[in-house]
Structures are given as C-alpha cells and as structure tokens.
Amino acid sequence: xxxxxxxxGGLGVLILLVAWVPTLTPKLPLSxxxxxxxxxxxxxxxxxxxxxxxxxxxxxxxxxxxLTVIISLAGAGLKIDxxxxxxxxTDTQRLLGIxxxxxxxxxxxxxxxxxxxxWETALLxxxxxxxxxxxxxxxxxxxxxSSGPGDKVRASLTSEAGLNDGLAFPFxxxxxxxxxxxxxxxxxxxxxxxxxVLWRITAGxxxxxxxxxxxxxxxxxxxxxxxxxxxxxxxALGGTFVTYAGAEAIHGYGFIAVFVGALALxxxxxEAHDYHVRLHDFTEEIERLLMMFLLVLFGGSLxxxxxxxxxxxxxxxxxxxxxxxxxxxxxxxxIGSKMKSREKAVVSLFGIRGVxxxxxxxxxxxxxxxxxxxxAWTLVSFLVLASILFHGxxxxxxxxxxxxxREAARQRS
Numbered sequence: 424x425x426x427x428x429x430x431x432g433g434l435g436v437l438i439l440l441v442a443w444v445p446t447l448t449p450k451l452p453l454s455x456x457x458x459x460x461x462x463x464x465x466x467x468x469x470x471x472x473x474x475x476x477x478x479x480x481x482x483x484x485x486x487x488x489x490l491t492v493i494i495s496l497a498g499a500g501l502k503i504d505x506x507x508x509x510x511x512x513t514d515t516q517r518l519l520g521i522x523x524x525x526x527x528x529x530x531x532x533x534x535x536x537x538x539x540x541x542w543e544t545a546l547l548x549x550x551x552x553x554x555x556x557x558x559x560x561x562x563x564x565x566x567x568x569s570s571g572p573g574d575k576v577r578a579s580l581t582s583e584a585g586l587n588d589g590l591a592f593p594f595x596x597x598x599x600x601x602x603x604x605x606x607x608x609x610x611x612x613x614x615x616x617x618x619x620v621l622w623r624i625t626a627g628x629x630x631x632x633x634x635x636x637x638x639x640x641x642x643x644x645x646x647x648x649x650x651x652x653x654x655x656x657x658x659a660l661g662g663t664f665v666t667y668a669g670a671e672a673i674h675g676y677g678f679i680a681v682f683v684g685a686l687a688l689x690x691x692x693x694e695a696h697d698y699h700v701r702l703h704d705f706t707e708e709i710e711r712l713l714m715m716f717l718l719v720l721f722g723g724s725l726x727x728x729x730x731x732x733x734x735x736x737x738x739x740x741x742x743x744x745x746x747x748x749x750x751x752x753x754x755x756x757x758i759g760s761k762m763k764s765r766e767k768a769v770v771s772l773f774g775i776r777g778v779x780x781x782x783x784x785x786x787x788x789x790x791x792x793x794x795x796x797x798x799a800w801t802l803v804s805f806l807v808l809a810s811i812l813f814h815g816x817x818x819x820x821x822x823x824x825x826x827x828x829r830e831a832a833r834q835r836s
Contacts, residue, residue, distance in 0.1 A: 437462065437715055454815030456777075459715050460808070463722025476724055478800045481785045488782035491713040492588060493681045495778075497663040498706040499585040500685025501699060503578070514575065514760050515582040518770070522749075522756030523587055526553040526774070527594050529748040533740055538802075541794035543602035548799050550594035551784045552744060552806055554587040555580060556777035575762045576825060579770050585686075588779050589627060589679030593620045595783050602791040618674070626675025628683050634666040635687025642688075656705025662688070663706070717778055718811075725808065732801040741806045745813065749774040765828070769821060776810040 477484050527549035534545030596619040604611045643649055663681055670680030689699060753771025760767060780803050788796055
C-alpha cells in the first residue's frame with residue numbers, strides 16, 4: 424500500500440478521534456491530548472523518529488504553535504460571559520499580578536541555583552513554563568458562549584489562560600535581553616521596561632479592543648451586509664488573524680490583542696446573538712485539529728532522543744515546578760479571594776503547561792544564544808509531558824468532584 428494512503432487513513436482515524444474521544448472520557452482518567460501523544464509515540468516508534476526533534480525545526484515549530492495558540496486564545500475569549508467589570512476579574516488579576524511573577528521567579532531560581540543553568544536560560548525556562556496553556560486547558564474552562572458565567576474555578580482558569588500567554592512575553596524578552604547584554608543593568612533595562620512591558624502590553628490591549636469593536640460592527644451592525652447574516656464560522660479565523668496582525672504591526676502583543684478582541688466582540692456587540700456560538704464552535708474545531716496534529720508530533724518526538732538528556736535532578740526540578748512552585752504561588756496569589764479553600768487549591772494546581780511553552784522557547788532560541796539550551800528543551804519537554812499526563816488524568820474527576828460539592832452545598836442552603 425502506498426505510504427500516502429496509510430497517512431490519509433491514519434489522519435482520518437485521528438480526526439474521528441478528535442470528535443469521538445471527548446464523549447467517552449469526561450468521567451475517565453484520560454484525555455484527548457494523552458491519546459494523541461500515545462498515537463504519535465506508537466506511530467513514530469514504528470517509522471523511526473530520529474529526525475523529528477523540535478529543536479532542529481525551530482521555525483516550523485514556532486509557526487505551528489503560534490497559530491494554535493492565537494486560535495485557542497480567540498476561542499477562550501469568545502467563551503467568557505462574565506461582564507468586563509473590575510469585581511468580576513479580581514481573581515484573574517491576582518493570578519496574573521502575583522502568581523505568575525512568583526512562579527517565574529521561583530522557576531528561575533530553581534534552574535540557576537539547583538540545576539546550575541546560566542541565568543538567562545533559567546529565566547527563559549521560567550517565562551515559558553509559567554503561563555497556563557489555553558490550548559490544553561479546555562477541560563477546566565468555562566462552557567461555550569451564552570451558557571452563563573462559569574463557576575469561579577473555571578472562570579479564573581479561562582481568563583488566566585487567555586491573558587497570561589501574552590504577559591509571559593515581557594519575561595521572554597527579558598531573558599533574550601539578558602542573553603545578549605548580561606545580567607548587569609544598563610540602557611537595555613530601560614528599553615525593555617518601556618518597550619517590551621509598557622508599550623507592547625498597552626498596544627496589544629488597545630489593538631484588541633479596537634478590532635473587537637470594529638469586527639462587531641461588521642458582524643452585527645451592517646444591515647443586510649453584516650457578516651453574521653452569512654452564518655459562516657470561518658469568519659472567526661479572519662477576525663483573529665486581522666487582530667493579531669494589527670497588534671503586531673504596531674509592536675503590540677498579538678496574543679493579548681486576540682483575547683481582548685474576542686472579549687470586546689462578546690461584550691460590546693449583540694452578546695446574546697447565536698452567531699457567537701457559531702464563531703466559537705468553528706474556532707474550537709480548528710483548535711482541536713491543530714492540537715491533535717502538534718501532540719501527535721510531540722508523541723513522535725518522544726519516540727526519539729528528545730528526553731535522552733533528562734537527568735534525575737532535572738526530573739526532580741520539573742516535579743517541584745508542577746507540584747510545589749505553581750501551587751504555592753497560586754495559593755499566595757489567591758489570598759483574599761472569595762473562593763473556598765478547595766477551589767483555590769484546584770486553581771493553583773491546574774496551571775497546565777503545553778503548546779505555548781514550546782512557542783516561547785522556539786521564539787527565544789531564534790533570537791539569541793542561550794547557554795545550555797539543550798537542557799532547556801529537555802526540561803520543558805519533560806514538564807509538558809508530565810503536565811499533560813497528570814492534568815489530563817485528574818482534570819475530569821476533580822472538576823466533577825467540585826461540581827458535586829458545589830451542588831450539595833446549594834441544596835443544603
């Protein structure tokens with residue numbers, strides 16, 4: 424049989440799994456990402472995976488992960504029904520303003536002092552690992568548009584995943600600057616703060632809000648020529664790409680712009696319109712297909728020498744990051760939150776790592792020379808694998824347990 428026939432048949436099976444598996448696994452300690460990795464590992468173990476190494480295809484990896492993340496961010500923004508009012512986003516602010524910097528600092532210190540990595544590499548690992556991944560966090564996010572505001576756990580994780588991917592970029596740029604200039608402060612420090620922190624974040628938010636408002640006019644306020652009247656879900660991709668490109672054109676963070684643009688579209692223009700559901704559903708379908716493709720390739724790379732450089736100290740560091748640093752930083756960040764203790768614990772524990780980490784690592788490695796970069800690839804790959812396995816097996820059961828506790832408390836009251 425011709426190889427391309429085998430590939431087409433295998434691709435068809437994988438696409439069917441994308442639709443089928445979620446209906447089979449909501450109550451099982453299993454997830455679609457785990458299955459995709461397993462299929463990739465099995466497939467490439469038979470075919471040979473020596474050439475399938477992410478660090479050898481940095482530009483391709485950067486493009487694929489960038490595309491997946493921006494589509495996922497748009498989908499996350501379209502999900503959120505919570506009003507854009509300060510009191511509804513206090514937990515998100517805590518996670519972004521306190522938990523994320525603490526996580527980055529803790530990881531960087533662990534990498535530098537325990538693993539002996541150069542500071543620029545340790546800081547880079549902290550920046551790429553800290554964000555909760557919007558692509559792989561679907562099981563702990565709110566439901567589709569117009570399904571009502573989510574509970575505090577799902578709402579916090581959805582909004583955190585939507586915004587912290589963009590906010591990881593300043594720290595990624597800081598790692599690049601340190602790799603180029605060294606750790607001693609200088610003129611570059613001010614340039615980093617004014618450009619990579621202040622301007623890029625502000626420009627990303629502003630561009631996202633503008634394009635979200637503009638797209639809302641084109642979709643719902645253009646009479647018989649409105650985009651909503653077409654019923655086409657792929658309009659979501661067009662809006663996402665235009666928003667991302669517009670923000671990047673003015674040197675803003677496109678990741679932030681895409682999420683903010685989706686929020687603006689949901690909150691300012693016909694928020695109850697059925698077309699929002701159509702846009703979200705199409706976005707989610709494309710996101711799942713891209714995720715499937717990337718995770719099959721990731722599973723294939725695991726069949727090769729991807730983790731050959733993993734040492735016991737690196738494995739210990741990875742587990743400390745997942746089960747000590749992030750949960751502890753999360754609990755500290757949520758001090759003062761109105762969430763119950765068990766809800767804070769779940770939010771703190773489910774900082775899922777995934778596709779976004781590979782994007783930042785690929786991006787930074789193409790911009791500067793980092794010492795012991797192979798160790799960074801190995802550690803990040805191990806962390807993503809461990810996160811997918813642990814969070815994939817526990818997300819469904821834990822969220823169901825929380826829902827039952829919440830329902831029982833509601834009935835008692």
